[in-house]
Amino acid sequence: MCGQNRGMKRRKASSAAVVGGERATTNRKRSKISPEFTNKPDFLDSLPDDIVLSILSNLSSKAECPADFINVLITCKRLNGIGVHSMVLSKASPEMLAVNAKNWSESAHRFLKLCAESGNVEACYILGMIRFYCLENRGSGASLMAKAAINSHAPALYSLAIIQFNGSGGSKNDKDLRAGVALSARAAFLGHIDALRELGHCLQDGYGVKRNIAEGRRFLVQANARELANVLTTTPSAVKNSEWLAWNPMPHHRHIAAGTSCPLLSDFGCDVPCADPHPANKFLTDWYAAKDGVLGPGLRLCSNAGCGRPESRRHEFRRCSVCGAVNYCSRACQGMDWRSRHKSECVPAMRWEEEEGENVAAAGNINGNGGEEVNNGFVEIQNEIAES
Template sequence: MMGTYRKRISSSRPNLRTSDGEEVPVSQKKLRFTEQFKFFDRLHDDIVVSILSILIATSDCPSDFINARITCKNMYTLSQSPIVLAKASPKTFVRAKNWSEFGQAFLLDCANAGNIEAWYGLSFIVKAARKLHAAAMYSLALIQFNGSGGSKSMKNLKVGARLCQRAAYLGCADANREFGHCLQDGYGVSQDVSKGHHLLHLANVHDIGVVFSLVARSQDVSNDTMRNILAKWGHPVNQFLVDWFSIRVPDKGLRLCSNNGCGRPETRKHEFRKCSDCGEVNYCSRACQELDWKLRHKFECVQFDVDDDDDVIDEIEVMHIATTDA
């Protein structure tokens, strides 16, 4: 018995047309792919702008936003909206190793749109600080403490301490640690040892919280892991400086802060303070000195032997090294 069969009906596939009106045959798969992008054309521009704003504010790397930006012409046009660029997170800025004219132009567009992080990234520190940007305010404090950009006579410890206090209030962990040292040593403020110790304790608690929150899944809390995490933990602009100067040698005679997570360069010779024991490392601030001492330098300083069996050494080691002007 012969089996029955259905006559196969060939479906006509539409063709694409060139600008001259000539038909070009396309496969069904490519046609479906093309039809999907027509869906974006039917979305209202306000919806697309809202989606792009959320994406650029939550992206973990530049490619997350760039891939969406080059999806189609409409997406590219709307991605240049000031509403979108004003919400760009610093993680979407181009990395130092991939820096180009495009990256600089993108950063300038974000700054012109009123993005505070872009202001800070372009060294518009005062402008960002006026908008209560914590990291920018802390950077201004260090400029006052070190007299950056001028001579030692331009230092203003009182102004630096006030800026550091405001940055700590806004949530900057480094400023919290630095202001704790200011209170402890009477540096630019009236000395208050108990309050200084309290702020330093809060800074240490913050460091521990950062480590455990990032390694909770792997449950790896070894010393090497803690050093790597805390050294890289900080504002993306600081990481940009670290990467930038690792590729490009700074001006001759000028040093970088020895804290691996800082990246700040000197603006004049002997601006940063050095370790008074070994004289091999230098720091832009007491906060960087303390953090680098805990993470690295205490294992390398030639003048101080670490007793691993002493449980209380971590409480006194920060006070052991005094910093002096180079």
């Protein structure tokens, strides 16, 4: 009985506080806030803009994901204003620009565009890849990649080389093999492993350049050595387990193994773990995965899981000359997919029917002059290569 009376008294007291205009608990919480804290100045307000700008620039260059930077921008109005300064955005890291394909929106597009206009070459490349392949805005995408390539951005140079080799965005007559070789050479000079491997195959096969087998082998060995060095540097534990160094070609590929008992001397390199894909390639992969890989009629994705490039026309990519079941945008993608997956799946099949307009062979000697929209941004790069 006493307990019930006490409960009724508490409820009455609470009701009285509400009628009075405010709960007692609210007054209790407010009384805990000490005036000495509320009267203290905000030290952030006392920092000059130059110092805050320098701090945010350093943060953007080391951000590991977009959220690292966005969480700072939403802290206060001042940080939000300084955070979009061109100096901060120009130093944004590739990880900070790694927009998720499933979260793609107009605001994400504007953010990448703002970073690109601030002079961030990574943003130019990522947005260029998205526009060229996903949004199918070929001219604008190629122009942005060209802007990055002029600033010696190796992945952009190599991506433009793939576009030239395949005539992407145009007809098969728009291929320019010599331009592709020149771009690959420039990217290889900057240490791009895939470009080194592509250039080596071009020299071995006489594809867009005068055939030089010895020089081609040298570039392939250099690509294999660089790839192995990268794995050993980033994954020290790989030194303890060197099983992936053994190269065991499939029976129907024994002719390739002649004289190449060492994997460093092979066309495909060591069976090392594949490097993490570039944010641009990750976006392409996720973009088309959300569509269940469905493209236009007769179009296919590159079979290398870490690439994500789609065909812009039927039979644009080369197919495996043994089984014909897979297709690749480049020889570098073919080598990576062979090591990681296809070597255990490739089975000789009856010669598949030759289809009109196919691009199966790695060798050829086609030099087109079309693709004006795509090549507009490429003229400046050719001038850069000529001067260097």
